[in-house]
Amino acid sequence: MFHGTEDVVVPIKDSEKLYDALVENNVPTELYEIEGASHMDVKFLQPQVFKIVMDFLDKYLTRP
Structure with a gap:
């Protein structure tokens, strides 16, 4: 999850x-705060954010 400060x-x-509820229920999750970002801010559309998302998906999704 990503949330703007x-x-x-x-x-x-x-x-x-x-996040706490997901962790309590053993659901893989991560929470990132994007400094200075507002709701639906373009700061979420940065290469670093996409890399975090892709790494998470690669880690937790199985491929056929």
């Missing part, structure tokens, strides 16, 4: 609560 639409506490 300047998001005024969805509080960061919501992502933290979801």
